[in-house]
Each structure stands twice: as structure tokens, then as C-alpha cells.
Amino acid sequence: MGLLVEGQWQDQWYDTSKSSGRFIRESAQFHDALGTVSFPVEPHRYHLYVSYACPWAHRTLIMRHLKGLEPLIGVTSVIPEMLEHGWVYNPPEPHYGYHYHHQLYTQHDPLYSGRVTVPVLWDTQQHCIVNNESSEIIRQFNRCFNALTENHEDYYPAALQEEIEQWNQQIYHAINNGVYRCGFATSQSAYEEACQTLFSMLDQLEQHLSHHAYLTGNYLTEADIRLFTTLIRFDAVYFGHFKCNQKQLCDYPNLWDYTKSIYQFRDIAQTVQFDQIKTHYYYSHGQINPSRIVPLGPDLSDLQIPAKRPQAKVMC
Numbered sequence: 001m002g003l004l005v006e007g008q009w010q011d012q013w014y015d016t017s018k019s020s021g022r023f024i025r026e027s028a029q030f031h032d033a034l035g036t037v038s039f040p041v042e043p044h045r046y047h048l049y050v051s052y053a054c055p056w057a058h059r060t061l062i063m064r065h066l067k068g069l070e071p072l073i074g075v076t077s078v079i080p081e082m083l084e085h086g087w088v089y090n091p092p093e094p095h096y097g098y099h100y101h102h103q104l105y106t107q108h109d110p111l112y113s114g115r116v117t118v119p120v121l122w123d124t125q126q127h128c129i130v131n132n133e134s135s136e137i138i139r140q141f142n143r144c145f146n147a148l149t150e151n152h153e154d155y156y157p158a159a160l161q162e163e164i165e166q167w168n169q170q171i172y173h174a175i176n177n178g179v180y181r182c183g184f185a186t187s188q189s190a191y192e193e194a195c196q197t198l199f200s201m202l203d204q205l206e207q208h209l210s211h212h213a214y215l216t217g218n219y220l221t222e223a224d225i226r227l228f229t230t231l232i233r234f235d236a237v238y239f240g241h242f243k244c245n246q247k248q249l250c251d252y253p254n255l256w257d258y259t260k261s262i263y264q265f266r267d268i269a270q271t272v273q274f275d276q277i278k279t280h281y282y283y284s285h286g287q288i289n290p291s292r293i294v295p296l297g298p299d300l301s302d303l304q305i306p307a308k309r310p311q312a313k314v315m316c
């Protein structure tokens, strides 16, 4: 785990010393958009770099799948173990033969300073990063390629945007980033604050999902996709490794059924790789798990049993 400082790789854990033990996530630095003069929409031009372990990158894999973009946008993944060199490709990535993900960042900017994260959307023609913020990449995947794919499904429909934004904001803070705020906290008070916020939001969602099939009703939206990638990792890694252990997700009947329903929707299950998820978290974070032992459980076979709620609808 590390970061680049003016283009030089430094092996360094997160610094929580100036924030009373609280983990504060750095913002992504690249925010360009497809469908602009600089980045016109073209097949086979853009490439996605992901980790199957990472919940943020997982959002982009799901949207790429639902929007039928697999034939148009290639994917390179890293190995789950993220150690002194950060994210590592295996085999080397296809465009430049790089071994380390930080080499892609310095290809874009030889003096880049900051964290080296996945996902990255890369332009293979101009040899640069288009965007490294998952919430923006999924919006671009949702709308930019419709003319090429003839897939007009809309996971961010105008009529639901206000509601989606509200959910996104609450869920990002309490849950998506919330599990990291628990796991990477280095003081008791920072951990407890994050854990209480997390479980109070899960309790609120459990109520909501007792009378709504999905966050905004019967339609699957980006808000559900963003929530799903954290929930599907909950019992496997966040409960134990990140100490989010007031309850397991499977103790919440509605949240668990909701998670199953999305897992079972249109082969989304194929984007979920539990081996990589468990190996990444338990093996990579030596500060949290010095033995690097990866637990055998939990038994997640219940995910295969059909969910009870109605299958999601998709707006077109």
C-alpha cells in the first residue's frame, strides 16, 4: 500500500495522525467525461483497470455488464494482494507491459502525486486517464454508448434523480465509505462513531426495504448498484476484518433478500469473486491482520437460493 509523490512511489499506510484516528478518503483527481470533444465515444478505445476485490471498481464492472459494454470496453484486473508496490497486474497489462498500476498513473503524469486507485478509465489513443472516480464512470457508461449498443436502459432516470442523489449521499457516508471508516480507524472513538453511523443507516434501510423492493421502488438504479457492492462484501470481509460486527448482513431479513435479489439479477453474480475479495482485505492489510491468514468462512451458499422480492425492473 502506498502512494506517488511527484512521480516517485512510496510505500506508506494511511496517515490518521492529524484526524484523531479517523480515516479520511482522498478525493479522486481525474474527472474527464466521455462524449466530449477530447474523449469522443468510440468502440475499443477506452479501457478499464479494476480490482475484483474493490467495491468501487465493482460498480463499474456491473454497469459495463448491464449496459452490454463488454465487447466495447476491455478490462485489465490486478491481483488481489496489494503489498509494497500497491496494485500489481498479473500478467503485465496489455498496452505498455506495465507490472504496477502506479506506472499507469506516471504514464499519464510523470509528476503525479496522490493515491493510486482503481478503477481507472484509460484512453488508449491519447495514453491518458479519462476518469478515476467510480460514481462518474458509471454515469458515463449508463448514457454514453447507447447509440452504439442500442441498449437504452437507464439506471439514472430523470424522474428519480433527486431521490437517487439523496440515497447516494447518505449511503456513501454511512455505508460505502463507512465500512472503511470503521476498518481503518486508529482510535476507539473514531471507530465507534463510524460503527454507530453504519449500523443506524443499515437499520434505516432494513425498514425501508420492508416495503420497497429497491431503494427507489420497483426499478433498479445506480443507487442500488452502489449500495450492493458494499453489502455483498459485508459478511465476507467487513464484519470480521473491519470490525463491523454488531450484526451480520444475513441477520437483516430485508437487506439480505435485497442483496440476494441483485446478486441474482442478470448474471451480476459473475462479477462477484469472493476469493479475491477475501484475499485482498485479509492478506493486504498487515496493520489490521498481521498473520495475513484468510478465513475459510462464511458460508455464502444462501445467495444461490432465489430471493423473495420481485425481480427488479429497469427504466428505458
Ligand SMILES: N[C@@H](CCC(=O)N[C@@H](CS)C(=O)NCC(=O)O)C(=O)O
Pocket (backbone or CB within 6 Å): 001, 002, 003, 027, 028, 051, 053, 054, 055, 056, 057, 115, 116, 117, 118, 119, 132, 133, 134, 135
Ligand atoms: N473515489 C474512488 C475510490 C477508489 C478507491 O479508493 N479504490 C481503492 C480500492 S478498494 C484503492 O485503489 N485504494 C488504493 C489506495 O488507496 O492506495 C472511486 O470511487 O472510484
